[in-house]
Amino acid sequence: xxxxxxxxxxxxxxxxxxxxxxxxxxxxxxxxxxxxxxxxxxxxxxxxxxxxxxxxxxxxxxxxxxxxxxxxxxxxxxxxxxxxxxxxxxxxxxxxxxxxxxxxxxxxxxxxxxxxxxxxxxx
Numbered sequence: 001x002x003x004x005x006x007x008x009x010x011x012x013x014x015x016x017x018x019x020x021x022x023x024x025x026x027x028x029x030x031x032x033x034x035x036x037x038x039x040x041x042x043x044x045x046x047x048x049x050x051x052x053x054x055x056x057x058x059x060x061x062x063x064x065x066x067x068x069x070x071x072x073x074x075x076x077x078x079x080x081x082x083x084x085x086x087x088x089x090x091x092x093x094x095x096x097x098x099x100x101x102x103x104x105x106x107x108x109x110x111x112x113x114x115x116x117x118x119x120x121x122x123x
Contacts, residue, residue: 004033006042017049018058024074028114031099032077035112038095041088044080046109051078070102076113097121 001009003024009015015022036043045051050062054071063069070076081089089110096103096112097119104111105123 004029006033006036012045012052013047013049014045014052015049016053016055016058018061019055021053021055022074023053025114028075031101031114032112035092035096035099035101039088039092043077046078046080051080051109052076070113070115075115076111078109078111080109082108093121 001022003009003014003026007014007029009022009024014024032043050058050071052071053074054063054069056072059066059069059072063071081092084092092110093103093105096110100114100119101112102115102119103121105121
């Protein structure tokens with residue numbers, strides 16, 4: 001299913017890896033699409049799964065340290081950053097921050113979500 005101009009629930013592997021459920025929040029995906037348009041580069045999710053929606057069972061089994069994950073609400077995305085240079089990463093962080101995303105910075109990906117309250121950043 002095509003959910004935005006550049007994101008497809010099947011080809012982008014957006015469903016939960018354990019049960020194939022797919023939940024999303026359209027305002028979140030519209031905001032991600034806008035960020036992708038600004039960046040003018042593809043956003044690749046982890047093809048093993050879990051980079052977008054995760055059911056509560058998958059979340060508890062694979063990421064028990066994270067309580068109340070935005071992934072279980074269809075309100076978060078993990079974007080692979082392998083191959084991005086420092087300039088691209090900096091632009092992404094800058095533009096995502098302007099759009100009000102919370103950002104988690106990891107070695108091979110950036111986590112973004114849009115939550116109630118003030119955005120946060122962690123690494």
